[in-house]
Amino acid sequence: MPVITDNIKKTLSESLYLYYSTLKNGDLAVLSTIMTQESYHITLESLGFKRAFKDLEFKELLKNIDSSKEDLHRAEKIISCDLRADSIERNINVADFESNGNDRIILHYNEDGNPKKMYFSSSSRKWKINHKAGRKTS
Amino acid sequence: MSKKTSVNERRKFMKILGLGAIATASSALARGPGGGSGGDTVELTEEQKDTLYFIFQEEKVARDVYITLGKLYPNENTFANIQLSEQEHILSAQVLCERYGIDTSAVNLSLEDPYVGLFDLHEMQKLYDDCVALGQSSLLEAVRVGILIEVTDIKDLEEASVDMPSDVVNVYANLKDGSLNHLAAFEASEKSLLSY
Numbered sequence: 639m640p641v642i643t644d645n646i647k648k649t650l651s652e653s654l655y656l657y658y659s660t661l662k663n664g665d666l667a668v669l670s671t672i673m674t675q676e677s678y679h680i681t682l683e684s685l686g687f688k689r690a691f692k693d694l695e696f697k698e699l700l701k702n703i704d705s706s707k708e709d710l711h712r713a714e715k716i717i718s719c720d721l722r723a724d725s726i727e728r729n730i731n732v733a734d735f736e737s738n739g740n741d742r743i744i745l746h747y748n749e750d751g752n753p754k755k756m757y758f759s760s761s762s763r764k765w766k767i768n769h770k771a772g773r774k775t776s
Numbered sequence: 777m778s779k780k781t782s783v784n785e786r787r788k789f790m791k792i793l794g795l796g797a798i799a800t801a802s803s804a805l806a807r808g809p810g811g812g813s814g815g816d817t818v819e820l821t822e823e824q825k826d827t828l829y830f831i832f833q834e835e836k837v838a839r840d841v842y843i844t845l846g847k848l849y850p851n852e853n854t855f856a857n858i859q860l861s862e863q864e865h866i867l868s869a870q871v872l873c874e875r876y877g878i879d880t881s882a883v884n885l886s887l888e889d890p891y892v893g894l895f896d897l898h899e900m901q902k903l904y905d906d907c908v909a910l911g912q913s914s915l916l917e918a919v920r921v922g923i924l925i926e927v928t929d930i931k932d933l934e935e936a937s938v939d940m941p942s943d944v945v946n947v948y949a950n951l952k953d954g955s956l957n958h959l960a961a962f963e964a965s966e967k968s969l970l971s972y
Binding site for chain 2: 680681684685687688691749752753754755756757769770771772773774775
């Protein structure tokens with residue numbers, strides 16, 4: 639089991655805080671750089687869900703973000719505006735780091751007092767948020 | 777796994793993951809290789825295992841939404857009836873994971889507070905919270921949340937077969953029946969509410 643160094647802990651913690659700050663200020667360009675592409679799209683779908691429930695045109699946009707860059711950009715624009723309008727501040731505290739195989743780490747943290755997990759995977763020595771890296775592999 | 781499959785399976789998430797239906801497939805799988813499904817059991821790729829586990833986590837979202845909306849609207853029998861089915865779905869999803877050696881112990885499936893409506897991933901928490909918030913506004917909206925979940929379940933089932941082992945694929949057809957029944961119940965409820 640690989641050791642989780644202080645450097646790695648710092649990197650992952652910074653990603654976690656950056657993740658929440660981008661959700662607050664709607665900076666999706668930054669958000670997209672700290673997540674795997676698949677996870678980023680999952681996050682966009684989650685962020686856009688409530689609007690999509692009521693707005694059929696937006697729902698169609700969201701459906702196409704994997705296949706159409708134009709629709710992706712249009713959806714990002716709308717979601718970004720919504721995030722900025724909501725500007726939700728979360729109280730985030732890192733709790734623990736758990737190795738999950740050779741190239742995965744689970745970051746345990748508290749979001750407004752509720753326990754949460756952020757899954758990370760490493761590729762080419764770069765750690766990224768990966769929602770599908772939660773399966774225990776060790 | 778092909779890119780197409782990966783995207784399709786990932787998309788289950790937003791669609792509220794209805795994966796309920798896919799999860800139910802595990803009931804048949806639990807009977808063993810070829811147990812009624814006529815399938816050949818194969819090894820899943822690591823990516824497919826990740827997807828199955830993700831789906832299992834997602835399944836809890838649908839179940840918990842129905843439980844919470846059922847408590848909000850105790851006189852709406854549709855939620856109560858479908859809750860039972862959804863619980864079976866999630867347990868089946870667990871069986872499916874375990875059948876392929878995937879550890880599910882990190883997900884607490886308890887029906888007690890505070891576990892219902894509590895999720896490890898922020899994204900799943902948000903989906904649950906949004907569904908409940910939408911459903912809280914009125915019974916009609918709650919029923920429409922149910923319709924959305926079931927519609928996406930059915931669509932996902934049709935997409936999910938791609939590149940998956942035949943023992944999983946063969947049971948998907950049975951699963952659609954459950955979701956179609958749920959959908960019909962929600963649509964009847966919506967129609968009834970609109971007629972008042």
